[in-house]
Amino acid sequence: MKRLIPVLLLALAACGAQPAAQQAAPVGLTWAVETQPITLNPQQWSQNKARLLVFNQFDALLTRNKDGSFGPWLAKAWKVSDDELTYTLTLRDDVTFHDGTRFDAASVKANLDQFFVEGYNAAVAGIQLRAFKEAKVLSPTTLEITLKEPDALFLDFLASPYAGQISPKSLKSAKDLKFGGTDLAGTGPFILDRYVPGQELHYRRNPAYKWPPAGAAHQGPAHLAEITYRFLPEAAVRVGALTSGQVQVIEGVPATEAGLIKNDPGLTLQTALNSGTSFSYYFNTSRAPFDDQRVREAFRAAVDVDAVLKAVYQGTATRAWSIVGKASPFYDASLENTFGGDAARANKLLDEAGWKQRDAQGYRVKGGKRLSVRTIASAAFIRDRRDILAQAIQAQVKQNAGIDFQVKIVDQGTAQKALDDNDYEVFENSRGDSDAGAALNLLLPGKGALNRTHFSDPDVEKWIAEASRTSDQARRKELYAKVQQVVVRDKAIVFPLYVPADQIAAQKSVQGLGFHPASGTPASAYDVRIGT
Amino acid sequence: MTGRLAALARLGVVRRLGTGLAVLWAAATASYVALLIAPGDTVDILVGDGADTPEIRAAIIKEWGLDRPEIVQYLAYLWRLLHGDLGRSYQLQRGVGEVLATQIAPTVQLTLAAAATGVTLAVVIALATAGRGRAARGVASAAELVAVSVPPFLIGIVLLAVFSFTLGWFPVSGAQGPSALVLPALALGLPIAGVLGQVLRGGLERALEQPFAVTARARGLTERALVARHALRHALIPAVTLAGWFTGTLLGGAVITEALFGRPGLGRVAMEAVTGRDMPVVMAVVLLSALVYVTLSTLLDLAYRAIDPRIRG
Numbered sequence: 001m002k003r004l005i006p007v008l009l010l011a012l013a014a015c016g017a018q019p020a021a022q023q024a025a026p027v028g029l030t031w032a033v034e035t036q037p038i039t040l041n042p043q044q045w046s047q048n049k050a051r052l053l054v055f056n057q058f059d060a061l062l063t064r065n066k067d068g069s070f071g072p073w074l075a076k077a078w079k080v081s082d083d084e085l086t087y088t089l090t091l092r093d094d095v096t097f098h099d100g101t102r103f104d105a106a107s108v109k110a111n112l113d114q115f116f117v118e119g120y121n122a123a124v125a126g127i128q129l130r131a132f133k134e135a136k137v138l139s140p141t142t143l144e145i146t147l148k149e150p151d152a153l154f155l156d157f158l159a160s161p162y163a164g165q166i167s168p169k170s171l172k173s174a175k176d177l178k179f180g181g182t183d184l185a186g187t188g189p190f191i192l193d194r195y196v197p198g199q200e201l202h203y204r205r206n207p208a209y210k211w212p213p214a215g216a217a218h219q220g221p222a223h224l225a226e227i228t229y230r231f232l233p234e235a236a237v238r239v240g241a242l243t244s245g246q247v248q249v250i251e252g253v254p255a256t257e258a259g260l261i262k263n264d265p266g267l268t269l270q271t272a273l274n275s276g277t278s279f280s281y282y283f284n285t286s287r288a289p290f291d292d293q294r295v296r297e298a299f300r301a302a303v304d305v306d307a308v309l310k311a312v313y314q315g316t317a318t319r320a321w322s323i324v325g326k327a328s329p330f331y332d333a334s335l336e337n338t339f340g341g342d343a344a345r346a347n348k349l350l351d352e353a354g355w356k357q358r359d360a361q362g363y364r365v366k367g368g369k370r371l372s373v374r375t376i377a378s379a380a381f382i383r384d385r386r387d388i389l390a391q392a393i394q395a396q397v398k399q400n401a402g403i404d405f406q407v408k409i410v411d412q413g414t415a416q417k418a419l420d421d422n423d424y425e426v427f428e429n430s431r432g433d434s435d436a437g438a439a440l441n442l443l444l445p446g447k448g449a450l451n452r453t454h455f456s457d458p459d460v461e462k463w464i465a466e467a468s469r470t471s472d473q474a475r476r477k478e479l480y481a482k483v484q485q486v487v488v489r490d491k492a493i494v495f496p497l498y499v500p501a502d503q504i505a506a507q508k509s510v511q512g513l514g515f516h517p518a519s520g521t522p523a524s525a526y527d528v529r530i531g532t
Numbered sequence: 533m534t535g536r537l538a539a540l541a542r543l544g545v546v547r548r549l550g551t552g553l554a555v556l557w558a559a560a561t562a563s564y565v566a567l568l569i570a571p572g573d574t575v576d577i578l579v580g581d582g583a584d585t586p587e588i589r590a591a592i593i594k595e596w597g598l599d600r601p602e603i604v605q606y607l608a609y610l611w612r613l614l615h616g617d618l619g620r621s622y623q624l625q626r627g628v629g630e631v632l633a634t635q636i637a638p639t640v641q642l643t644l645a646a647a648a649t650g651v652t653l654a655v656v657i658a659l660a661t662a663g664r665g666r667a668a669r670g671v672a673s674a675a676e677l678v679a680v681s682v683p684p685f686l687i688g689i690v691l692l693a694v695f696s697f698t699l700g701w702f703p704v705s706g707a708q709g710p711s712a713l714v715l716p717a718l719a720l721g722l723p724i725a726g727v728l729g730q731v732l733r734g735g736l737e738r739a740l741e742q743p744f745a746v747t748a749r750a751r752g753l754t755e756r757a758l759v760a761r762h763a764l765r766h767a768l769i770p771a772v773t774l775a776g777w778f779t780g781t782l783l784g785g786a787v788i789t790e791a792l793f794g795r796p797g798l799g800r801v802a803m804e805a806v807t808g809r810d811m812p813v814v815m816a817v818v819l820l821s822a823l824v825y826v827t828l829s830t831l832l833d834l835a836y837r838a839i840d841p842r843i844r845g
Contacts, residue, residue, distance in 0.1 A: 032705075038623050118591070118594075119591070122587070122592065126591075179626045197631075197796055198635060198638070198794075199794065199795065199796045230705055231794055232704070232794040233794070234792050237689075237704060237705075237793070237794065240692060240693065240697040240704065241696075243697060244697040244704075246703055246704050379807060
């Protein structure tokens, strides 16, 4: 022991003497991110929080713009036949994978066919590619894809992380294909050269890169020679690492820390709304009490949403008015100011619905039963302080209308069991699909995979089906507006709360940070540079 | 005579190995059963919040062999375990053995550093304060109480705020060399130093009141030599008994510490596996912890003999 103490002291002193904060070389930077990706294979991608990494290493065939239209990327042009069953892609002829393999029509076909290899990705094969029939190589730069039936979301698939192109050589020989990693060759502006699980990802620039998507801020190779993404799940630690200069960029800035960053003249803060659906409470219409539309409307009227959001998110949250998020081109603004914050109306509706008596705790009662409703959320999916938000809503509905709202945060298995047994009243969810229509397909039709309201309506199903078949964006907007009006206004099966957003905070010297236009999540590092 | 002793020793070793294996089997089985009866089925977990269609479910059931009877799945699991195959992670798309292998070194590094920090601090403080004036003891024991009662998460945040964000002495994250290990090891080691320090000081003070201490003083031994050569040994016995407890504290605390400091390691893997119900990973971590406990308790039995000659006879 006597010998150990001086050694330990020496070690402490030695550590202190080293410059702790790594001085960033002017050509590289460190970016602290909240979430460690569970896979680095773009075709297995499932976490919106990990989306910012995908397009460093990989490129998709198309890119999607903010208004929902598409632009060229690895495919220079595309043609859709009049029956919307044949897609002809004209590919760039100057693209090579990181392993030197040439990118051509055959490699795109290999990537598409890969989804149908057993055990690779049944979910994408069954949803995004359910209409896919076959891909034919017409020439090295021309690929013809045939569908079994029209699918309005097929172009969205070609612009999604799933369409990230992997070298056919990697598809055959990667040690752990479904996990991805350094031995998966893409065509992107950066090459992944180090992955330390639980700690960081390190990319170096792809010097040959000259095929950025339409809309990129520059051409040629990326500005940064290298970039490190460090995983720091704790928000306060990320912010501390940024303010002390140990990292140059962070994503995921909670409302509680936003003020601190805004007040620091050396830092910048940017926010963008996510695409997809709003964070909403979906009412289970198959069970009492939410089988009664008056109770559903009363629940919404009992909550002063603006006050709740202000209290929980300190004014940084954007209120949602529809199931479709505000950033989506399909958002129906006519629904604004149509619900919430009317306690008198809530009480009137509940009286009419027969919930007239009150028990000792002040909750409404009918036929000896308390007006109780439960939300059952899986702890794994709680983010953005949604548990605190639920508690604030709980207080409001109790105080304003005598509703007993129980917030149950449980493990994923228990949550799933409650859903399977139809033993819940509220289902909370938001989806980050770059095309909100993809989310509505799952949430609203009677047989939709995520239809937790048990609501079905022939008109809604007809409109959604038509919107899924046509690629006419104006017509889709019209149809989705009708859908939103029915589910939000006429039937009140959903209670939209806020539009999820992403934040990036950075040192002032970091330029070119931004968000992916279609998804609203942080963009790749391609345009990022250290300026003055 | 020596032959019989050797046989006895062999018997002891064999028996100990046998119990160890039985404990491991029980741990494997208990975790298997616990996850089996926990709500929600495996297919649901594998589907997650993604798309859920009968075709996708069928594909998943086929891929993971979930259509076999439970007892067959259990036996297959044990059989694979015997061959050192821990299975495949549901979420991480990799073999569990590989996941653990890449994450074990940083955790071992962290827990050893924390244990060394904790033990060193405890011994130093106990030696410095045992039997001394009231003020010194009061300060030390208050500090120990704080270290024990404040959650490690908070200790970590405070250490970061002071030594990393403000003073910039140590980096916040990663396993980049020894400087990145200092704060996590302190955050994890302080609660151990707190408990151990109290126990050691108590033991030392009791030992110094024993008749042998009086005899030793009468022989002319200095107080320092008395403490170092005789009393510390007595005080160590209860402290060593606590080692089992602090293995648990270290493994549990590693979960929080690793996430807070952005360090790789088993704690983080375990936490993500439990929330995502990634059964193969959870079971492997349980098995590994059982292995650590079994190994450690065997070593402790031997350590008692070394410290206290009375047990040897």
